[in-house]
Amino acid sequence: NSSIRLVDVWKIYKNGDEVTHSLADLNHTFQRGSMSIIYGPSGSGKSTFVRIVGLLENITMGQIFVNGTDTSQMSQQDKNSIIQREIGFVFRNENLIPTLSAFENVNLPMNNSDSTPTQELLKTVGFNDFKKYPNDLSKEEEIRVSIARAMVNNHSVLITDEPTGDLHRSEAAEIMNLLQDLNKSLNLTIILTTNNKKLGAYGDFLELEDGKFI
Ligand code: ADP
């Protein structure tokens, strides 16, 4: 039963003499197949949380276990191979490549000469206009394609930072429903941040305040 486990995790920033914490003594286990909604206002530590739980950035103190393996002393290179195997990301600022169609954007990391798996994956996220280019996609479609792109390696974990932040309420609900479907049907572990408390209803609700879970 795989999981991501945080033990006494701190992230501290030093700017000259000034020391600030972004995350303070976090303890939590994300079980395989769970869907967690991390809620918090701006500055509460959500982005930092996403980067450290995704092994993209070092923590200052504590341990992060992925499937039982302590990653806290690992080189970034070793962490990158865990990311490669286990973790997909959807970040709002990581845009699709504008000169490639939706299909090509997802097929690129898939590195597959057979187009069927890529088409199946796009259908799974509810997107059928394979030939559309990113500039012709709505925000909601863009998120759907980005979710597909994040799933290409059959990752067990999907980490996403405020995916519905640019969406209207009904579109946000569509995306949250899609993520719930993927969570249930594929046993995909989902860790999602939001500054909208209402989205907590879609999963296990965790609230960040000043870098701590409250
Ligand atoms: P959120 O995503 O919830 O807005 P962040 O994770 O961006 O929160 O920031 C949490 C806190 O950590 C803030 O006080 C922020 O100023 C601080 N912080 C984040 N990144 C850095 C950094 N690179 N250097 C110094 N302080 C940082």
Ligand code: ADP
């Ligand atoms: P409004 O002020 O427009 O009524 P809210 O403050 O309730 O909207 O929510 C702001 C945003 O949060 C919405 O634009 C939408 O993106 C999202 N949102 C709110 N409630 C839900 C919900 N139940 N399901 C999905 N998304 C929601």
